Amino acid sequence: xxxxxxxxxxxxxxxxxxGLWPPRHIFVFGGRTPYWDNFGRTLYAQxxxxxxxxxxxxxxxxxxxxxxLLAHFESPMDAPLxxxxxxxxxFTIVMQLALIKLWRAHNVEPHAVMGISNGEAAxxxxxxxxxxxxxxxxxxxxxxxGQVEPPAYGALQxxxxxxxxxxxxxxxxxxxxxxLELEPxxxxxxxxxxxxxxxxxxxxxxxxxxxxxxIDPISPYHTPxxxxxxxxxxxxxxxxxxxxxxxxxxxATIGKLLPVGTRLSWDYGLRILQExxxxxSTIRAAIDDGYSVMTPIGTLPFSYFSRxxxxxxxxxxxxxxxxxxxxxxxxxFAAARQQLSALRLAPS
Numbered sequence: 001x002x003x004x005x006x007x008x009x010x011x012x013x014x015x016x017x018x019g020l021w022p023p024r025h026i027f028v029f030g031g032r033t034p035y036w037d038n039f040g041r042t043l044y045a046q047x048x049x050x051x052x053x054x055x056x057x058x059x060x061x062x063x064x065x066x067x068x069l070l071a072h073f074e075s076p077m078d079a080p081l082x083x084x085x086x087x088x089x090x091f092t093i094v095m096q097l098a099l100i101k102l103w104r105a106h107n108v109e110p111h112a113v114m115g116i117s118n119g120e121a122a123x124x125x126x127x128x129x130x131x132x133x134x135x136x137x138x139x140x141x142x143x144x145x146g147q148v149e150p151p152a153y154g155a156l157q158x159x160x161x162x163x164x165x166x167x168x169x170x171x172x173x174x175x176x177x178x179x180l181e182l183e184p185x186x187x188x189x190x191x192x193x194x195x196x197x198x199x200x201x202x203x204x205x206x207x208x209x210x211x212x213x214x215i216d217p218i219s220p221y222h223t224p225x226x227x228x229x230x231x232x233x234x235x236x237x238x239x240x241x242x243x244x245x246x247x248x249x250x251x252a253t254i255g256k257l258l259p260v261g262t263r264l265s266w267d268y269g270l271r272i273l274q275e276x277x278x279x280x281s282t283i284r285a286a287i288d289d290g291y292s293v294m295t296p297i298g299t300l301p302f303s304y305f306s307r308x309x310x311x312x313x314x315x316x317x318x319x320x321x322x323x324x325x326x327x328x329x330x331x332x333f334a335a336a337r338q339q340l341s342a343l344r345l346a347p348s
Contacts, residue, residue: 022344023318026250026291027103027110027126029096030301031117031277032089032221036325039299040095043329044073049105053098060133064140064236066090085151085219086143089118092298093139096122097132099297106337108346112248114286114294116301117222117277118142120251121269126297128246129264138269140236145219145273148229154196155179155214156189157304158203165189168206174198177223180277181255182304183313188213190220213304226274233270240266248289255281257289279303283313293343295336296322318343 043050051073058070067087096119103109115123121138124130130138158165162178165187169176174195180188191199196212203210220226226233242264249258253271255278258264279302286294294314300322302310321336323329340346 023293024112024289024291025110025293025295025340025343025345026112026114026286027100027123028114028294028296028301029116029119029123029126030296030298031119031303032092033299033301033303035088035091035299039323039325040098040329041073043098043102043333046330047102050098050102053101054094056132057094057097057136060136061090061094064133064137066136066140066143069094085146089143090136090139092118093122093135096297097125097135100126102333103295103297106346108337108340110247110295110345112250112286112289112291114250114252114282116252116279116282116303117272119297119301120253120272122297123249123251124242124245124264126247127249127258129243129249129258129262130240131243134240134242137236137240138272141233141269142221142273144229144233144236145221145226148232149219149225151217151219152192152194153190153218153220154193154212155218156191156196156199156203156210157182157213158187158189158208158210159185160187160208161185162187164208168203168208171206172199172202174202175225176202177220177225178276179220179222180304181280183280183309186309188304190223193217221273222275222277224274226270230270233273234267237267237269240269242266242268250282250286252277252279252282254278256285277303280313287314287317292316293318293320293340293345295320295340299323 044054069091113123113126121135125135165178169178176199177190178187179190182188244261244263248260251258253275294317320339321332323332337346341348
């Protein structure tokens with residue numbers, strides 16, 4: 001990787017000859033992002049490529065022992081899907097895999113991809129590092145977390161840098177675990193709800209400002225608490241045969257670029273579950289490498305980002321329209337294609 005001063009010189013030179021080529025474009029795959037009851041149904045009904053991709057994923061999912069998702073797309077509203085953590089994780093990756101195929105059908109191929117948390121499986125598929133069935137296998141492992149660790153945890157956001165947060169977690173008299181690097185001076189932590197008040201008292205004593213960001217119980221994703229469940233969690237991964245990547249791929253578990261030609265270990269899915277999400281470092285690495293246009297594959301991909309945090313981190317990035325609950329799917333997808341076309345990143 002080039003030193004940062006050299007990168008800056010090259011980026012300035014690129015700006016001077018802007019008319020010679022389009023900006024660098026990256027697909028972004030979020031993790032456990034928000035969804036709404038009818039998400040994907042219009043695309044399924046109106047876009048044959050998307051529908052065929054969902055049906056392909058359904059066949060793979062059922063063959064691997066997963067639960068069917070087709071009722072959400074084909075039957076009256078399947079609201080229970082969004083209260084079933086296991087099915088919701090499958091739904092996330094199926095939507096992302098189907099959207100990859102839809103974008104390809106419209107001749108849109110990014111220069112690179114970025115995966116955050118559960119979205120890393122789809123990012124690896126888009127980068128050529130996993131087959132579609134193996135990407136779904138990785139989601140099966142994530143879907144087991146709620147079975148081995150019941151949802152008994154909450155989240156705190158602390159105003160401290162990474163090193164200080166590590167010290168806080170190590171010194172806390174109750175379990176406190178770094179879960180997400182949100183910004184250089186802001187981190188998200190997991191703590192058992194039963195220990196939450198003791199953790200808060202400890203943080204106050206350390207002179208650290210914080211607030212609780214999650215009230216509803218959740219399982220302890222991205223923490224070493226899951227290491228004791230390796231035998232169960234690795235089971236769906238045993239058949240995975242990773243491939244060398246064919247596209248630059250930024251992964252939030254690693255926190256940086258995975259160079260082209262990298263073949264990850266078959267059990268990388270365990271790392272995604274057991275290690276923190278380096279969201280800020282990953283975004284920053286892509287921006288520093290010159291990726292100035294980001295297309296979210298699905299909904300808004302960056303967890304726990306406030307408007308002010310997004311502005312600070314993504315100030316110089318063109319963010320292509322994501323799907324949102326209050327916008328029509330076909331119109332949103334068409335608007336995204338138009339935005340990319342104006343930037344010479346999609347056919348006109």
